[in-house]
Amino acid sequence: MTSSDAIDAVVDQLDSLTAGDPHPPPAASPSPAPNSNEQNPTTTTQTGEPGAATEVGDVPKKKKKKRKGGKGKTLPSGFEENFVEAPLTVEEYNKDKELYNPSKSVAERIETAIQKYKAKRKLDPLRHQLLEAYFHLGGIKTGAKMFGGVDQKFIKENDTEEIARFKATDYVPDSMKNIGIERIEELDDDYEDPEYTVDFDYVVRAFVTHKIPFEFGMKTPEQIEKAVNTIKNFLNYILYHNVCPEYTDNIKQAVKTCEKAKDELPVCSLLSDRLPGDFNKACSTLFGGYWSYMIPHEWDKEAGEPETKKPELGFTKEQALEIYRVLIQEQQDITYSPENLPKETYKEYASLEVISVWLPEPGSPLKLGKIVCKPWTPEEALPVTSKWSDSNNLTLYCEKTIVQYIYPGLHLGCTVHIMDNSQIYFDEISGLMCSNYLEIRDEKEFEFDSDDLLADFD
Known part of the structure; x- marks a missing residue:
C-alpha cells in the first residue's frame, strides 16, 4: 500500500527545488510502493534522506543569488581625502x-x-x-x-x-x-x-x-x-x-x-564665540558699554512654564561687579576703589592686528593674559585713523583660557574704551580675520536701483 506521507514528501521536495523558477520542470510521479508489480525500467529512483527522493537526469535548477549593495559601487567624486589623480597615459x-x-x-x-x-x-x-x-x-x-x-x-x-x-x-x-x-x-x-x-x-x-x-x-x-x-x-x-x-x-x-x-x-x-571674555563683558556691563544692554531680566514664571530656561547672554550688575572686583586687581598699574567705579573718557572703534601675546606661567594664580596690538588697515581699504600708533601700542586684557588661542597676525575689529583711571577694556566684536585677510568687492555690489530701494518701504 502506498504511503501518503511518502507522496507528500516527494511533492514538497520538488516544490522546494523549483521555487522561484518561472518555468519549473514537470513534477515526477510518485514512486510505486515496494509491493507494486509495475516498474519503470527507464527510471531509477535515488533516496537520500528518509521521505525525500529525486529522479536521476531531472537535475533541479539552482537559485540565483541576489546581489547585495544595490546596482553597483558608487563612483568617486574626486574630493575624497586620499584621492590622487591617475597617472596620465x-x-x-x-x-x-x-x-x-x-x-x-x-x-x-x-x-x-x-x-x-x-x-x-x-x-x-x-x-x-x-x-x-x-x-x-x-x-x-x-x-x-x-x-x-x-x-x-x-x-x-x-x-x-x-x-x-x-x-x-x-x-x-x-x-x-x-x-x-x-x-x-x-x-x-x-x-x-x-x-x-x-x-x-x-x-x-x-x-x-x-x-x-x-x-x-x-x-x-x-x-x-x-x-x-x-x-x-x-x-x-x-x-x-x-x-x-x-x-x-x-x-x-x-x-x-x-x-x-x-x-x-x-x-x-x-x-x-568666546571674545571679549567675562572680564571685558563685566566691564562693559558696569560702565555702559555694549553688554550693559544684555543684562538678564527677571521673568515671572507663568503657569505650565518649564522649570529650566535657556540662560541669557549677559551678566546682572551683581555678577559683573563680582567678576570685576576680583580680576581688576591683577592690573597693578590701575587705581581701583570698590566704592567709586571709574567713568569712561574715550571710545573708539578699532581695527587691530595682534603683535604678541603674554600668558601667566603655568601654575600661576593669575587668570588674565595680555594681547598687544597695533592699528591695522585692511588691504584695498582706506587708511584707518587711530589714537594708537606703532610706537604707542595697545594692550588689552582677557582670560588666559582665551588668550592661549590668539596668535600674532590675527586681526580684530572691536570697540575700545578708556576709563578715567587709565583702565582699558574692549567689547562689541565685529570680526576676527586671518593673518593674510583680503577682501575684494565687485563694483556691482555697490550699485542699486532707486526703484528697488523705494519698494522696500512700500
Whole structure:
C-alpha cells in the first residue's frame, strides 16, 4: 500500500527545488510502493534522506543569488581625502599638451580647464556653489549658451567629458580675453594699461579668508575644511595638467594660502564665540558699554512654564561687579576703589592686528593674559585713523583660557574704551580675520536701483 506521507514528501521536495523558477520542470510521479508489480525500467529512483527522493537526469535548477549593495559601487567624486589623480597615459599627456599649449592665451586655457575639471568631478550642490562663487570672483562669467542643447546623435558619438564641455556655461568674458598677454607700449599703437592681471593667489586669498567665513558663513572645522579643500582641489588640477606653466609658483602659493586658511579659520571661529571674555563683558556691563544692554531680566514664571530656561547672554550688575572686583586687581598699574567705579573718557572703534601675546606661567594664580596690538588697515581699504600708533601700542586684557588661542597676525575689529583711571577694556566684536585677510568687492555690489530701494518701504 502506498504511503501518503511518502507522496507528500516527494511533492514538497520538488516544490522546494523549483521555487522561484518561472518555468519549473514537470513534477515526477510518485514512486510505486515496494509491493507494486509495475516498474519503470527507464527510471531509477535515488533516496537520500528518509521521505525525500529525486529522479536521476531531472537535475533541479539552482537559485540565483541576489546581489547585495544595490546596482553597483558608487563612483568617486574626486574630493575624497586620499584621492590622487591617475597617472596620465601617453594619449592623455599629448592631448593636454595640445589643449594647454602656451601658444594659446591664458583665457582660453583656463576656460578649457574649468570645463574639463567639472566633467571629471562629481559636485554636490555646496561644492558647485563654492566653485561658481570662486570663478566669479576671478572674473569667470556664467551664462546659458544659445545653442547649448545636445541631441542623441551627439551623445552617441562623444564621451561624457566632451558632452559636459559642450554644455558648459563658464566662460572668460571678452574684456578679459587678452589677460596675461604681454604687450609692448612702444610697438603697440592701441596699447592701454591692462585692467586685469593673472594672480591666482590674490583671488584665492580673498575667497578663503573673506568669502568663506563672512559670506558663506562657514564656522565649523568640517565646513571650513570642505570649502577650502574644494578650491585647493581645483588648483591641484591646474598644476597636475600643467595648464598655466608660467604661473606655477603663483598657483603653488595659492595652495599654501588654502592650507593656512584651513588652520586659521577654525581658530577665528572659536574666538568669535568666546571674545571679549567675562572680564571685558563685566566691564562693559558696569560702565555702559555694549553688554550693559544684555543684562538678564527677571521673568515671572507663568503657569505650565518649564522649570529650566535657556540662560541669557549677559551678566546682572551683581555678577559683573563680582567678576570685576576680583580680576581688576591683577592690573597693578590701575587705581581701583570698590566704592567709586571709574567713568569712561574715550571710545573708539578699532581695527587691530595682534603683535604678541603674554600668558601667566603655568601654575600661576593669575587668570588674565595680555594681547598687544597695533592699528591695522585692511588691504584695498582706506587708511584707518587711530589714537594708537606703532610706537604707542595697545594692550588689552582677557582670560588666559582665551588668550592661549590668539596668535600674532590675527586681526580684530572691536570697540575700545578708556576709563578715567587709565583702565582699558574692549567689547562689541565685529570680526576676527586671518593673518593674510583680503577682501575684494565687485563694483556691482555697490550699485542699486532707486526703484528697488523705494519698494522696500512700500
